[in-house]
Amino acid sequence: MTYYSLVFWLFALITVGSAFIVVMSKNLIYSVFSLLLTFFGVAGLYVLLSADFIAIVQLIVYVGGILIVLIFGVMLTGSVLTEGLKTNVTNMLLGSVATGALAGLLILLFTNNNLYPNTQVLTPVPLKDISRLFIVDYLVLFELLGVLLLAALIGAASIGRKEKV
Amino acid sequence: MTEITLYHFLVISSLLFSLGLYAMITRRNSILILMGVELMLNAANINFVAFSHFGNFGASGHLSALVIIVLAAAEAAIALAIVLNIYRTFNTVNADEADKLKE
Structure with missing residues (x-):
């Protein structure tokens, strides 16, 4: 058992x-x-x-950005004192059956298929390649992403503010 | 213990995707539905990076993952603004109670 597989199982356990x-x-709040x-x-x-760069971006954007926004959403919308932040569920049976079937199907599909290369390639992608791409x-895509982010943030600020325009 | 292959990562991402879908189907709170969407986007991202790593496709998979992360950030900001407005208007964040388009 190598260190690689040990660390993999640790992170897989944490994630799932x-x-x-x-x-x-x-x-x-627990969620x-x-x-x-x-x-x-x-x-x-x-x-x-x-994929070191993706990992760092994941930490910065998800943990530092999206999660904070989600916590703001929970705090601003939940009536903490009256309901104690409890949430209720619906469609329990249907959801379990559907997602269980989907998970089984996906895993079956992915593992019963011998199309993929199964050897581990230990050549990490340098950051230079990503930035060159x-x-x-993909320069147009890059610029479009910038415009999209600007529009999304202006739109969010405009939707979220209190007084009517 | 066997060698860690592509299939291990694919199974992890399948489980993550199904859990996200489960949150979307069974939860009534809009913020939890949003968390389900984030879980599903993360599962897709793991697939992109795993295929890119094991298939030796260069940096294109990483690029797709970065694009998805940017889109997820924009989506979270917009969705939270909408949820806040729904809460202000209907005084609830449950997705099945806010069923009118005007006040």
């Missing part, structure tokens, strides 16, 4: 276990903080896939 808590927990662990676990999986080959 905390995602399970996110989905199953009755308390909204949000388990989501933090899930994002950390996914960042660890990226590192194992030798972004500003040479």
